[in-house]
Amino acid sequence: MPTSLTLPALPAVSGGFLRRLNSERISSRQIPINASASTAEARPAVVESRRPAASLYEVLRLEKNASPTEIKSAYRSLAKLYHPDAAVQRRPEHNGDCEDFIEIRNAYETLSDPSARAVYDLSLMAALGGRNRRFARSLSMNYSSGFNPTRRWETDQCW
């Protein structure tokens, strides 16, 4: 399949142009799966996680103040849904794609390590501080409940 690279490059959560390229390419052949997944499973998360998720907490469907035990158990439950092996079992039409699980795993790796989590929380604050417009806006749009981003009047105004 020829890969087109005309997509206006989004600043992904963690960079690397090949990752963008990959997720773009894989998601293009993923479309029918997404549709069927949303009917098969209660959580419409397959579709959601296609876009760069707003935060690692969102990836694991957690509140920002989740405890380490909650993080671990969220990772397990999500692995049971999105690990390619489990996904094949639950949704036979699943084609063994790994994107979702890798994203879940990366989020878990950061959040399960106390020091990495602290650094990440700080960077999340900084991002919300307004350096990155797209990031901040998607957060504010997506989160109606739960964790309330530290938005200030100035940041809203200057963008």
Add this chain to the structure above:
Amino acid sequence: MLNSLPMFLLMIIYVKSMYEYDTKWGMAEPAAYTVASDSETTGEEKSSSFPEIAIGVDIGTSQCSVAVWNGSQVELLKNTRNQKMMRSYVTFKDDIPSGGVSSQLSHEHELLSGATIFNMKRLIGRVDTDPVVHSSKTLPFLVQTLDIGVRPFIAALVNNMWRSTTPEEVLAIFLVELRALAEAQLKRPIRNVVLTVPVSFSRFQLTRIERACAMAGLHVLRLMPEPTAVALLYGQQQQQASHDNMGSGSEKIALIFNMGAGYCDVAVTATAGGVSQIKSLAGSTIGGEDLLQNMMSHLLPDSESLFKSHGVKEIKLMGLLRVATQDAIHRLSSQTSVQVDVDLGDGLKICKVVDRDEFEEVNKKVFKKCESLIMQCLQDAKLEVEDVNDVIIVGGCSYVPKVKNLVTNIFKGKELYKGMNPLEAAVCGAAVEGAVASGINDPFGNLDLLTIQATPLAIGIRADGNNFVPVIPRNTTMPARKDVVFTTIRDNQTEALILVYEGEGKKAEENHLLGYFKIVGIPAAPKGVPEINVCMDIDASNVLRVLVGVVMPGSRQPAIPVMEVRMPTVDDGHGWCAESLNRTYGATLDLVTLQKKA
């Protein structure tokens, strides 16, 4: 009957069916071609939901077994002699090979003729510079090396003629017999298998195993490192013990130590709610065979020089010594000292009392290595000895008192996990995985299991001089995708050589060469400017793809088309490849890692 056919006939049948497959599907849908090519296990094939349950197969260095999920539990299949464990050997006779699954003759007797080939799991996918191949020269058949990095020459003595064979062929003969056994008992054709493999197997060795399966007409659904199959079985047992602890809190950590005749593997797994996360893996090519060889040279110090000529007489001598030593080691498991009495012929007699201390002293290095594997595994999992809830010892060597002691000593006298048959645990785990991976649902939730695997070896490229720079470190959870950015080492460098290695060595050549390709057309620029992004992707079926893209700073577009290469591409003769690449290109096309800008 399939198992009475000579291998070459099987090959013809196989090639013929492949040919028909290709011509049938190749025209209409070119994409289907990859599914048909022999050793490939593509993820796509998995999706077309098989109604059949894949069988679990454990081809050990000395014994093999087959098991299947029978709908409510794992059942080990027995051969006509009512054995669950079958000896892994093949005897060549008048061009008709017969394996340990079906054949009736006693192993010990056949050892002496030179017509019996065994220990092939130790030799598969190895080149003749490998020390493991060299130590296999004392086997009572022909293992010849040229020491240039090609596959060794292996032959059986049939009617005073050396008949050449390969490890793949020998394994395929077992697999054909195991398949026939399973088909006869389950009364259905068998195509899908889950096979257990040692942790330390390189990707090249895995392709050789897949090749052997393809030769036997089997499709590999999954190749599972042995301790992770045990981990899955442990996960199932924990799940059955407490159905109500889904997810949270009650996570159990187990360390699995598996030592068979050929390999030693260690894994640390964290299990809760049927999900087993493999936290770390470690493995090495040490096992019962090393204990045996060390003991043989202890009993007959000049054995190696005696065996050099590989004549009929020497083979018989080697066979006799091997059988007597093996017997002594077995008896030393229950006795503290044993009498070895063997007449090797030609006036050569061994008459000696060997005690357990002597045996342990002779094999000191092997036991040291076992300890270091366990320590490394715990360290990689970032765990202390106290964090481990269960210690599981499996494999044939678990009967050796010293092995049991060294493990319990590390865990400060902790009682070992009971409830697993040391010889059957791996094949049972493979059978459970076979059922899970075939998409079988169990009404009682006994198959509501998931094993999240980790990569046993690091994968990376040669860069920063002659160094190995891992892109995917070892013990990375699979499926995985990681990338590292490299750059050119000289001004206007327009080409770069990507050498993909797998292993743990710091220097590139200490690792296993998986493949290589050249990036051409890098835009001319000062050194350090082009960004060469090397991305490695391992999917859930453990297929490795390497993607390389070149970006110039300030541009979002790749400067040249991205290269995507499926590994391994090196088929044979790794020693040759690495050396001649080095000779031809030297450091002219090298890369260095690009320091991340803040």
